[in-house]
Amino acid sequence: MAGPAGAVELRRISKSFGSVQAVKSVDLTLDAGSFTTLLGPSGCGKTTILRMVAGLETPSDGEILVNGNRINEVPIHKRNIGLVFQNYALFPHKSVFDNVAFGLKYRDVPKEESRRRVAQALELVRLPGMESRLPSQLSGGQQQRIALARAVVIQPDVLLLDEPLSALDANLREEMRVELKKIQRELNITTLFVTHDQEEALAMSDTVVVMSEGESEQQGPPEEVYNRPASAFVADFLGYSNLLEARVLASNGATTALELTDGVNVNADSANGHFGHAQVKLVIRAEKIGIASEWDGSNGDSILDGTVADVDYLGVTARYFVKVGDLRLQVIGTIDEHPFREGEAVKLRIRPRDCVVLGSA
Amino acid sequence: MGNAGIRAFTTLVYLFMFAPIAVVVLLSFNSAQFGSFPIEGFSLKWFEELFNNAAIVRAFQTSLWLAIVTAIVSTTFGILASIALVRYDFPGKSWINTLLVAPVLIPETVLGVGLLLFMLWLSQPRSLPVLMLGHILISLPYVVLVVQARLVGIRRVYEEAALSLGANRIQTFFAITFPLLMPAIFAGLLFAFTISFDNITATIFWRPPGTETVPTQIYGMLRNSISPEINALGTVMIVITVGIPLLAGALARYFARAKP
Numbered sequence: 001m002a003g004p005a006g007a008v009e010l011r012r013i014s015k016s017f018g019s020v021q022a023v024k025s026v027d028l029t030l031d032a033g034s035f036t037t038l039l040g041p042s043g044c045g046k047t048t049i050l051r052m053v054a055g056l057e058t059p060s061d062g063e064i065l066v067n068g069n070r071i072n073e074v075p076i077h078k079r080n081i082g083l084v085f086q087n088y089a090l091f092p093h094k095s096v097f098d099n100v101a102f103g104l105k106y107r108d109v110p111k112e113e114s115r116r117r118v119a120q121a122l123e124l125v126r127l128p129g130m131e132s133r134l135p136s137q138l139s140g141g142q143q144q145r146i147a148l149a150r151a152v153v154i155q156p157d158v159l160l161l162d163e164p165l166s167a168l169d170a171n172l173r174e175e176m177r178v179e180l181k182k183i184q185r186e187l188n189i190t191t192l193f194v195t196h197d198q199e200e201a202l203a204m205s206d207t208v209v210v211m212s213e214g215e216s217e218q219q220g221p222p223e224e225v226y227n228r229p230a231s232a233f234v235a236d237f238l239g240y241s242n243l244l245e246a247r248v249l250a251s252n253g254a255t256t257a258l259e260l261t262d263g264v265n266v267n268a269d270s271a272n273g274h275f276g277h278a279q280v281k282l283v284i285r286a287e288k289i290g291i292a293s294e295w296d297g298s299n300g301d302s303i304l305d306g307t308v309a310d311v312d313y314l315g316v317t318a319r320y321f322v323k324v325g326d327l328r329l330q331v332i333g334t335i336d337e338h339p340f341r342e343g344e345a346v347k348l349r350i351r352p353r354d355c356v357v358l359g360s361a
Numbered sequence: 362m363g364n365a366g367i368r369a370f371t372t373l374v375y376l377f378m379f380a381p382i383a384v385v386v387l388l389s390f391n392s393a394q395f396g397s398f399p400i401e402g403f404s405l406k407w408f409e410e411l412f413n414n415a416a417i418v419r420a421f422q423t424s425l426w427l428a429i430v431t432a433i434v435s436t437t438f439g440i441l442a443s444i445a446l447v448r449y450d451f452p453g454k455s456w457i458n459t460l461l462v463a464p465v466l467i468p469e470t471v472l473g474v475g476l477l478l479f480m481l482w483l484s485q486p487r488s489l490p491v492l493m494l495g496h497i498l499i500s501l502p503y504v505v506l507v508v509q510a511r512l513v514g515i516r517r518v519y520e521e522a523a524l525s526l527g528a529n530r531i532q533t534f535f536a537i538t539f540p541l542l543m544p545a546i547f548a549g550l551l552f553a554f555t556i557s558f559d560n561i562t563a564t565i566f567w568r569p570p571g572t573e574t575v576p577t578q579i580y581g582m583l584r585n586s587i588s589p590e591i592n593a594l595g596t597v598m599i600v601i602t603v604g605i606p607l608l609a610g611a612l613a614r615y616f617a618r619a620k621p
Contacts, residue, residue, distance in 0.1 A: 054521075054525060055524075055525075056521055056524075056525075075529075076521075076525055077524050077525070077526075077527050077528055077529050078527075079525075080527075081525055082525070083522060083525035083526075085518045085521075085522065087516070087518065089516070089518035089519055089521070089522040091519060091522070091523070091537060092519075092541070093540045093541060102523065102526050102528070102536075103526035103527050106526065106527035106528050106532065107527060150522075150526070151525075154526060154527065
């Protein structure tokens with residue numbers, strides 16, 4: 001036995017279905033008690049990874065370790081995992097009690113203790129006293145809570161959540177998001193969460209793993225993944241970003257001057273990327289660009305002249321498409337009274353620390 | 362054609378379909394020796410005679426046994442085959458599926474002759490086991506079709522959830538898949554039972570000498586004379602083949618209401 005309880009490690013894990021490589025040599029470590037999210041578009045391999053940890057798929061290559069022990073060959077029913085599905089998967093012919101107690105039955109838990117633990121689990125998901133109901137008598141949100149209770153009552157080493165919120169409607173989803181996170185904290189249970197929803201990923205995770213085409217693009221805390229995307233895919237997938245070609249003009253230890261297009265230059269923090277190349281890709285988040293009719297003074301900030309081409313009015317904010325030379329920049333700005341109008345001349349402020357530079361284009 | 366016209370036409374169609382059956386049932390309660398209208402008087406004597414006729418009682422027992430064993434065997438194999446075909450992938454899967462369902466499409470006469478020739482090739486005489494094998498062959502496709510359709514509708518996540526909670530494959534089958542399959546299993550049993558109990562064409566080819574099922578017994582009796590006993594036997598057959606599914610349906614509805 002090595003490593004803390006509930007720690008999971010994937011070592012160069014791969015999975016092929018026929019000629020299709022769904023997962024390509026992914027390394028991933030889940031610390032005990034941490035909440036890790038696999039985030040990516042459909043078909044990126046995130047669910048396949050979860051199913052391999054669960055034991056529903058066998059890796060083609062690589063190792064899965066729980067608490068330092070290789071579990072590749074351990075069949076699913078001996079893995080001690082809690083699994084929650086997108087569509088709840090409560091047994092329709094069993095009462096809430098029988099659903100939640102199902103896992104305890106195969107662990108030879110005595111009847112009395114079983115009853116107590118089921119009651120505790122229902123308390124945890126805030127549905128006490130529901131034991132005798134049938135799944136069909138519950139709402140979607142309630143069913144998902146029962147599914148969660150069923151998964152955690154067996155005190156699993158790892159909790160695996162496969163898009164558990166996506167079948168719920170929007171309001172309920174946000175409510176459940178907060179609650180799920182709270183329960184995870186309370187139980188301090190190692191959790192692997194799969195979603196295509198970036199808000200869920202950013203709101204809930206200790207670590208976000210952004211995946212694309214079977215590969216892990218970036219792993220890190222939500223702020224880091226959001227603010228310092230490691231690849232064009234991550235920048236594009238999370239939020240609204242401007243992804244621009246740029247040429248390095250001059251660089252010193254503190255700032256680097258970049259030319260975007262004829263006569264449009266910005267300064268970037270030299271710490272924000274690799275400047276080993278003459279030609280680079282520059283990422284600037286749409287909401288990090290300041291938009292106003294006038295900016296005064298600057299401490300290294302770049303001020304660009306532009307014209308509003310399109311306005312997407314969103315209430316609290318507006319998303320503008322601003323023409324700067326022959327560039328089109330996305331800018332999200334808060335609205336004071338009324339948004340800028342199409343054709344209006346504006347000034348954009350770009351701070352060096354918001355300019356993230358990716359390797360060669 | 363107006364609404365009234367459609368109604369009249371519909372009535373005629375139903376009359377054409379069910380009048381002969383009604384006549385058989387009515388005449389079985391007739392006290393007269395020869396089937397004729399109007400009915401002379403109400404009597405249960407033909408039923409009484411039925412139960413005193415040793416040949417008929419024997420045929421009835423044979424049919425009942427045959428149908429029960431056929432139902433149980435073909436449902437068991439039907440469930441196993443369906444699980445293999447729906448839940449697993451293996452080479453030649455679609456071929457096996459087609460072969461399993463093929464007996465539905467093949468004329469029973471061809472099937473009857475075919476099995477006989479096959480048994481001849483194996484130099485096996487016609488016997489009760491051969492007859493039973495034949496009935497299983499005929500009813501299995503229906504069971505497979507019914508159970509397969511239901512199994513496709515049972516999402517795999519239920520089984521995956523059970524496995525993740527610590528039940529092994531066998532335990533998962535009995536705790537989850539089997540109860541969820543129950544309506545289809547019930548339907549499969551009934552199908553197989555009625556198909557076997559009703560069958561005459563193939564049975565004529567396969568039955569060993571001296572063995573009669575109810576349908577072949579009726580057929581044999583008809584060749585000699587039209588006895589009112591046959592009407593009574595027909596009525597019993599109708600009650601069994603129509604009544605059992607109706608009863609089963611009612612039971613299923615009752616249980617469904619008790620446990621939604």
